[in-house]
Amino acid sequence: MGYIKEYCGLFGVFGCEDAVEKVYYGLYSLQHRGEESAGIASANGKDIICHKGMGLISDALKPHMIKSLKNPVAIGHVRYSTFGSSNIGNAQPMLVDYYKGKVAIAHNGQLTNAKKLRDEFEENGSIFHTTSDTEVIVHLMAKPSGSKQNVLSDVLNQLRGAFSLLILTPTEMIGVRDPYGFRPLSLGKLNDGYVFASETCALDQVGAEFIRDVQPGEIVTVSKDGLRSEFYSHQKRYASCIFELVYFSRPDSMVYGESVHLFRKKLGAKLAEESPVDADVVISVPEGGNSAAIGYSHASLIPFDRGFIRNHYVGRTFILPQQDMRHRFVELKLNALKETVAGKRVIVIDDSIVRGTTSKSRFGLLRKAGAKEIHARISCPPHRYPCYYGIDFQQKGELIATGKTVEEIRRFLNVESLSYLSVEGMMSCTTQPKQSYCNACFTSDYPTNINEEISNLTDSFSVEEAEKLNQCVTK
Numbered sequence: 201m202g203y204i205k206e207y208c209g210l211f212g213v214f215g216c217e218d219a220v221e222k223v224y225y226g227l228y229s230l231q232h233r234g235e236e237s238a239g240i241a242s243a244n245g246k247d248i249i250c251h252k253g254m255g256l257i258s259d260a261l262k263p264h265m266i267k268s269l270k271n272p273v274a275i276g277h278v279r280y281s282t283f284g285s286s287n288i289g290n291a292q293p294m295l296v297d298y299y300k301g302k303v304a305i306a307h308n309g310q311l312t313n314a315k316k317l318r319d320e321f322e323e324n325g326s327i328f329h330t331t332s333d334t335e336v337i338v339h340l341m342a343k344p345s346g347s348k349q350n351v352l353s354d355v356l357n358q359l360r361g362a363f364s365l366l367i368l369t370p371t372e373m374i375g376v377r378d379p380y381g382f383r384p385l386s387l388g389k390l391n392d393g394y395v396f397a398s399e400t401c402a403l404d405q406v407g408a409e410f411i412r413d414v415q416p417g418e419i420v421t422v423s424k425d426g427l428r429s430e431f432y433s434h435q436k437r438y439a440s441c442i443f444e445l446v447y448f449s450r451p452d453s454m455v456y457g458e459s460v461h462l463f464r465k466k467l468g469a470k471l472a473e474e475s476p477v478d479a480d481v482v483i484s485v486p487e488g489g490n491s492a493a494i495g496y497s498h499a500s501l502i503p504f505d506r507g508f509i510r511n512h513y514v515g516r517t518f519i520l521p522q523q524d525m526r527h528r529f530v531e532l533k534l535n536a537l538k539e540t541v542a543g544k545r546v547i548v549i550d551d552s553i554v555r556g557t558t559s560k561s562r563f564g565l566l567r568k569a570g571a572k573e574i575h576a577r578i579s580c581p582p583h584r585y586p587c588y589y590g591i592d593f594q595q596k597g598e599l600i601a602t603g604k605t606v607e608e609i610r611r612f613l614n615v616e617s618l619s620y621l622s623v624e625g626m627m628s629c630t631t632q633p634k635q636s637y638c639n640a641c642f643t644s645d646y647p648t649n650i651n652e653e654i655s656n657l658t659d660s661f662s663v664e665e666a667e668k669l670n671q672c673v674t675k
């Protein structure tokens with residue numbers, strides 16, 4: 201799959217001597233959720249200090265510094281910017297020192313009313329130091345009002361869009377999810393302490409035991425007095441991002457109560473049922489297509505084999521300045537295994553197609569390696585609509601399925617056949633109620649009042665525009 205960029209990962213530990221070190225290792229398990237910057241803020245009961253840097257965790261945070269920090273509470277963040285540019289000023293956790301003291305915030309998601317709130321603050325003389333949407337939360341918290349807890353509830357009720365948050369004060373660690381539950385956030389127990397993590401694979405990393413997910417609309421506060429839960433919203437419509445299960449989360453995580461690996465195997469089996477084809481071998485585009493390819497193979501009784509070998513030493517492609525360099529790096533990243541594909545009818549499973557250019561290069565490698573036929577099977581429906589909740593394919597013209605029919609995409613990819621999983625097929629693989637998921641980038645069924653909210657977003661195109669483009673190509 202191509203250039204969908206993950207958004208952010210959160211990890212926090214309360215009540216461990218080596219909390220900072222644990223957060224450091226926990227973040228490594230969440231590196232796939234953000235590669236642009238990383239940071240850790242830690243507290244000792246009186247003060248908070250924060251360390252941040254650009255790039256991967258190995259570049260951004262130095263192990264000797266981590267080792268020397270003995271604060272018993274810490275929160276960490278890995279970031280890919282979905283709102284605000286990529287620079288150290290926007291790296292998180294965001295630490296501020298205001299009249300109520302110090303507070304650090306780490307945010308996963310995207311606020312759809314950030315620009316509106318920011319404009320209002322600026323009109324009233326506030327000065328912003330970053331371009332990140334997270335900073336409006338800080339400004340809302342700094343507005344004078346009643347007790348601290350009420351301030352937080354009031355603040356959260358003014359936010360729209362997707363937000364899972366970790367908030368650190370000198371004495372408390374607080375985990376929050378937005379009322380729709382767009383982004384995941386899990387709670388774990390570690391000896392006498394507590395852990396928050398965007399995905400449960402990070403809990404495993406530090407030996408924490410999974411307790412439960414933070415619920416949509418819930419504030420979970422951890423302090424020396426233990427754990428306290430309260431709800432700031434009683435909205436009943438949930439909208440957890442189905443794409444977390446399809447693509448973003450690691451297969452060894454439980455997300456929204458689902459095993460990601462088993463969910464993806466079910467997607468593959470459903471795909472085999474919906475789009476069978478005579479072939480000699482099933483292969484996957486690693487790593488994203490692996491689980492679904494196993495499911496497809498089991499259901500179709502066509503053997504699974506490795507068709508691509510991945511070069512783990514090639515860095516990120518999207519930061520390279522020129523298209524030809526990016527193309528070269530895509531080729532460096534994967535090589536086709538001739539022994540598997542030469543002279544064979546090959547079914548290749550990928551987890552999605554966004555722009556199509558990366559998929560075309562990859563399928564081209566199979567052809568070069570001698571594949572007789574290439575049958576592409578995609579384990580989710582075509583992406584036709586933008587995401588406003590923190591996934592980076594919202595720019596105009598980026599979605600190949602918005603501008604082309606499936607047959608046109610097949611010809612563009614130069615493959616013998618191409619099928620996507622249906623929306624119904626994808627939703628049938630969940631064990632939770634289907635109405636508790638967001639699938640708007642496939643269906644345009646946005647769970648929030650997006651027409652009102654997106655007028656506040658830059659560089660986005662409207663639902664009507666997407667609909668119009670879509671009708672042009674499907675007529």
Ligand code: SF4
Pocket residue numbers: 382440441442443444586587588589590591638639640641642
């Ligand atoms: S629009 Fe798509 S990517 Fe965005 S939250 Fe909904 S399901 Fe997830």
